[in-house]
Amino acid sequence: MRTLDQTTEEILALAAQQFKVARATLAPTDDFFKTLQIDSLQALDLLTRLEHHFHIELPDYELQGVTDFHTLAKRIQSRL
Amino acid sequence: MIDLRNYNSLGAVLRAAVESWPQEICLIEADRERESARLTYSEFDKLSQQRASALQEEGFGAGSRAAILMMNQSKWLISAYAVFLRGGVLVPLDYKLLANEQIQLLRHSKAEMLFTEFHIWRAVSEADNFGQLKLKRIIVTDASANADLMGAIRWEDFRAEGTAEFVARERGDVACIVYSSGTGGRPKGCMLTHDNYLEQCVALTSLFPFRPGVRYLSILPTNHAIDFMVGFIGPFVCGATVVHLRTLRPEYIREAFTRYHITYMSLVPLALKNLERGLRQRIAESPAHRRLLLRLLTGINRALTKNRPRPRLSRFLLPDIHRAFGGELLAFFIGGAFTEPATLQFFYDLGIPVANGYGCTEAGTAITLNDLHPFRADTVGKPLPGMEVRIVNADAEGIGEVAVRSRTVMSHYLEEPEMTAETIRDGWLYTGDLGRFEPAGHLQLLGRKRNMIVTAEGKNIYPEDIENAFDSLPVKDFCVFAENFLWPRNELSGEKLVLVLHPETDRPIPSSVLEEAAARNRALVPYKRVSDYLAWDRDFPRTASMKIKREALAEEIRARLGRDSLVAI
Numbered sequence: 321m322r323t324l325d326q327t328t329e330e331i332l333a334l335a336a337q338q339f340k341v342a343r344a345t346l347a348p349t350d351d352f353f354k355t356l357q358i359d360s361l362q363a364l365d366l367l368t369r370l371e372h373h374f375h376i377e378l379p380d381y382e383l384q385g386v387t388d389f390h391t392l393a394k395r396i397q398s399r400l
Numbered sequence: 401m402i403d404l405r406n407y408n409s410l411g412a413v414l415r416a417a418v419e420s421w422p423q424e425i426c427l428i429e430a431d432r433e434r435e436s437a438r439l440t441y442s443e444f445d446k447l448s449q450q451r452a453s454a455l456q457e458e459g460f461g462a463g464s465r466a467a468i469l470m471m472n473q474s475k476w477l478i479s480a481y482a483v484f485l486r487g488g489v490l491v492p493l494d495y496k497l498l499a500n501e502q503i504q505l506l507r508h509s510k511a512e513m514l515f516t517e518f519h520i521w522r523a524v525s526e527a528d529n530f531g532q533l534k535l536k537r538i539i540v541t542d543a544s545a546n547a548d549l550m551g552a553i554r555w556e557d558f559r560a561e562g563t564a565e566f567v568a569r570e571r572g573d574v575a576c577i578v579y580s581s582g583t584g585g586r587p588k589g590c591m592l593t594h595d596n597y598l599e600q601c602v603a604l605t606s607l608f609p610f611r612p613g614v615r616y617l618s619i620l621p622t623n624h625a626i627d628f629m630v631g632f633i634g635p636f637v638c639g640a641t642v643v644h645l646r647t648l649r650p651e652y653i654r655e656a657f658t659r660y661h662i663t664y665m666s667l668v669p670l671a672l673k674n675l676e677r678g679l680r681q682r683i684a685e686s687p688a689h690r691r692l693l694l695r696l697l698t699g700i701n702r703a704l705t706k707n708r709p710r711p712r713l714s715r716f717l718l719p720d721i722h723r724a725f726g727g728e729l730l731a732f733f734i735g736g737a738f739t740e741p742a743t744l745q746f747f748y749d750l751g752i753p754v755a756n757g758y759g760c761t762e763a764g765t766a767i768t769l770n771d772l773h774p775f776r777a778d779t780v781g782k783p784l785p786g787m788e789v790r791i792v793n794a795d796a797e798g799i800g801e802v803a804v805r806s807r808t809v810m811s812h813y814l815e816e817p818e819m820t821a822e823t824i825r826d827g828w829l830y831t832g833d834l835g836r837f838e839p840a841g842h843l844q845l846l847g848r849k850r851n852m853i854v855t856a857e858g859k860n861i862y863p864e865d866i867e868n869a870f871d872s873l874p875v876k877d878f879c880v881f882a883e884n885f886l887w888p889r890n891e892l893s894g895e896k897l898v899l900v901l902h903p904e905t906d907r908p909i910p911s912s913v914l915e916e917a918a919a920r921n922r923a924l925v926p927y928k929r930v931s932d933y934l935a936w937d938r939d940f941p942r943t944a945s946m947k948i949k950r951e952a953l954a955e956e957i958r959a960r961l962g963r964d965s966l967v968a969i
Contacts, residue, residue, distance in 0.1 A: 353926050360857065360926065361674040364649045377432070380648055381471070381519055384496065387926065 322400060327374075328393040334373060335389070338366055348390040374400060401609060401638045404602050409569035409594040411484035413637055418445035421639035424612045427474045428660060431646035437474045441639070444478060451482035452564030458537055460513060462487035462567050465577070467511035468623070469493045469502060469520055472644045475541050475555060476622050477632055479515040487567025490576045492623035495520055498925075499527035508587045508814070509577050512536040515555075518543035525550045571595035577814055578625060580761035580860065589814030596764040599807040601633050603784040607771050608664070608731070608755070610638035615728075617643045617656055617665040624858070625765040626735055630666050650674055657726035666733040668858035669740070672754065676743050679721075679750075694718070702749045707774045714751020721750050731755050735766065736858030738845070738892035741777035748775050756780050758845060762829055763787075764808030768843045779842035789843065790828075791836055798836040799890065801849050803828040834890070845892055851885040851950060853895035855927045863897060866928050869920050870899065874913055877902035877940045879948055880930060886954050887963055896931040898966060900957065902940065909935055918969050932966035 322330075328348050336343040339356045346355060352363065367383055370392075376399045386392050402420060407413040418426075422442035429437035439447070460466065466483045468490065470476045483490050491509040493502055495517075502524055506514065516524070518540045524530060538552035569575075575594045579587055610616070618631035635642050643660050645652055653671075656662060667675075683691060697717045704713060711730055715722040722729070732747070735757040744754045757769035758780035767789060770781035783789040787806045794800035809829045812820040823830055832850035835843050852862045863880035870878050879900045884891075886898060899917060903909045914933070921929050936957065941949040 351922060359670055359674070361650055361670060365651065368649045368651045379519070379646075381495075385498075385925070387922070 322397070324393060324397050327397050327400070328389060330373065331370060331389055331393050331396070334369060335366055338369055346389070348393070349388055351387045352389055352392070353387055370396060376400065401605060401611070404598045404637065407598065408571045409484065409487075409573070410575050410597055410633065411481075411487065411566065411569065413598065414481050414484060414633075415445075415566065417441060417636045417639065421612055424639050425641045426636065426639075427477065427642055427644065428615075429474045429644045429646065430652075430656065430659075432652060433655075436646065439474060441636075444474075444481070447478045448481040448485065449563050450559035450561070451479060452485040453560035453562055454558045455482055455486045455488070455513070456564050457560050458513070460486050460488055462569065463489060463573075464513070465489045465491055465509060465511040466513035466515065467491035467493050467506055467509060469495055469506075469514060469516040469524075470541065470622075471495050471517065471646065472618050472622050472627070472631075473541075473646060474644060475515070476644075477642070479539075480632070482564070483513075484575070485564050485566055487569050489574050492576060492578060492628060494579070494621060494623050496621070496925075499523040500529050503527055503529050503533050505579055505587055505589075506535070507532060509579075509589060514538045515541075516552075517541050518547060518549075518552075521550065521552055569594055571598070572811075574811065576628075578623070578628075578761050580625075586816065586819065587814075588816070588819070590761045591811040591814055592761075592764055593811050596808050596810060597629070597633060599786060600629055600764040600766070601637060603786050603808070604629065604766060604769070605634055605638065606785050607769060608733075610635050610640040610664075612639035614638070614640040614663045615643055615660050616640060617645075617653070617660070617662040619645065619648055619653060619671070620666050620668065620736075620858075624736075625759070625761045626666050626733070629765045630664075630733060650678065654678070654724070657724070657729065659726075661726045661728040663728055663730050664733065665729075666735070668856065669734065669737050669743070670856040670858075672732065672734055672739065672743055672747070673856070676746055679724075679746075682724075694721075698749050701751050705748070705751065705775075709748075709751070709753045709772050709775070711751065718751055721752075725752065731772070733757065733769075735759055735769075735780075737854045737856055738895075740893065744775075744777040748777065758833075758843060760831055762810050762823065763804050763806070763831070764810065767802075767804050767806075767831075770842075776840075776842055779838065779844050781843065782841050783843070789837075792830070794836065799834055799846055800836070802831045802833045802835045802843070802845075804831065805829070846890040847888060847892060848882070848884060851882050851954070853882045853884070853897060854892075855895070857927055859927050861897065861928055866897070866924060866930070869924050869928075870917060873901075873917055873920065874904065875901050875909070876904050877936075877948075879940060879950070879953065881950070881954060881957075883932070883963070883966070886957055897929070899930045899933045899969065900936050900953075901933055902936045902938070906937065909933075914969070921969055930969055933969045934961065934965055934967070936961075 332346045418441045426441045426444050427439045491511045521540050539558045540552040541555040574591045576592045577589045616635045620627040701717045732754045753772050755770050757766045759766035768781040791800040792803050805828045834847040835845045881898050883896050883898050941952040
């Protein structure tokens with residue numbers, strides 16, 4: 321079972337890879353829309369990738385209002 | 401297609417639809433790779449009749465109001481038809497609003513019934529103003545077996561056997577209350593009549609007739625005027641099929657094209673841009689010789705489709721591209737916000753026409769639409785049949801406010817006679833948008849007269865609605881403006897909001913205040929955020945009742961400062 325920190329780290333690494341930015345430029349409390357310069361549909365694309373990685377299903381509404389990696393990690397963690 | 405002239409209400413015309421094509425598929429619902437529902441018109445009718453009978457038992461009848469607060473799914477349309485069968489007024493609400501905003505609109509609309517999804521209902525029940533909600537009955541879908549329903553009843557239990565008594569309505573009766581925007585002080589509830597919808601449907605289907613076998617992919621929220629018309633009423637009166645996806649991820653949307661052989665889809669510029677980005681990436685990753693071949697074939701397609709789309713020819717010339725879109729796509733519809741001409745042209749050159757249109761909820765959906773004969777990337781098309789459009793107070797270049805008169809224009813704003821009188825004058829709806837007609841009769845949009853923006857997601861944002869996010873900020877005064885309202889320009893791309901701050905003292909704005917403003921801004925949903933702030937050193941002009949005189953303030957700012965005074969927040 322992953323810890324919340326491990327989940328967060330994996331999300332940051334996947335986000336960095338997907339949007340071709342250096343992992344070091346991302347922090348858990350970052351607003352991912354701003355840091356990654358992405359729109360809501362690109363955020364949904366990231367969510368699909370995270371679902372495949374963690375082998376879970378996250379309804380779209382779980383992401384509503386979520387803008388930072390840490391909160392996203394908590395939502396994912398609760399379904400692991 | 402059903403001859404709409406013979407019917408007076410949406411209920412009557414939908415009833416004719418289910419009788420006309422009982423065995424055709426009207427709805428498909430999918431969640432990721434799984435198909436969760438597939439209904440014929442006959443099955444759709446049966447499920448709706450059960451809910452209409454239950455509504456009847458509750459005493460729901462002519463003029464009673466029922467709200468729907470759901471993501472796109474089959475039960476949205478089943479509930480809507482049940483409401484119309486009983487002669488009710490439908491209040492479609494935006495599931496993306498915050499729960500306290502949804503409660504505010506539920507109260508404002510005076511809806512007595514609510515059809516919603518369990519997760520939305522749970523969020524509503526946790527809102528601060530939940531206690532203010534007065535509903536007779538709440539029906540929830542998708543609730544797990546042991547869920548605490550908090551006073552609601554399950555969709556599965558809200559049913560009664562037999563055929564509901566059909567309640568006839570007149571054309572002038574209100575069919576829907578649609579909130580075009582605004583949850584701040586003055587929600588704008590557009591009262592749209594059965595006549596408005598039936599006339600709009602006639603106009604749209606005259607350009608793009610659906611038929612049995614056509615599959616429409618519904619991804620815009622059905623509460624939105626476009627999807628309600630093009631993803632519900634339009635396909636149903638023609639016996640077509642509507643496909644709903646419970647997961648609106650770009651990956652699953654792309655898959656839906658090939659799985660369901662989609663014919664049409666409506667979308668907003670943000671989604672079109674996302675598709676363009678994906679396509680361009682795929683093209684860039686292909687070998688050099690394939691890219692060269694694609695460029696050559698795209699050029700041939702462009703030349704051969706100059707005057708009109710030729711779908712079969714385009715599919716023959718560019719098979720890989722068209723296979724990725726299911727091979728049967730005829731067109732995308734786009735509206736609700738500004739779309740870059742280059743993006744429209746990109747798709748057209750590949751043989752995928754994007755019918756660019758313009759409209760507003762107050763006008764019953766679309767006012768103009770490009771009929772693709774020929775395709776134009778630089779306009780929003782010609783007025784639809786039945787629409788009179790004129791340019792008011794045109795300047796030397798022919799640019800002025802767009803006004804429209806037609807049977808599709810709403811009756812009024814709910815409980816807002818003054819706002820109605822400002823918006824509809826002598827039968828003309830003043831849109832607040834600036835445009836001009838070019839020689840071929842196409843409308844070009846070139847800016848806004850109003851202090852508002854429209855995002856790439858098609859959301860209308862009024863600065864007044866987000867100002868409460870900055871309440872009690874430690875400044876003397878603050879105000880939010882659309883950047884293009886402060887400094888007008890004849891363009892609609894890249895619209896953004898600006899926070900004007902007047903500090904307590906003559907010194908520069910303290911960093912603590914800016915940090916607080918930035919934090920408040922981050923708490924807003926992304927599409928409502930302001931982009932920049934502007935430091936202003938004078939008192940705001942105010943009315944006798946201390947309301948900010950926005951136009952006067954904008955004029956003062958315009959006279960003394962330019963766009964270069966803006967600082968990113």
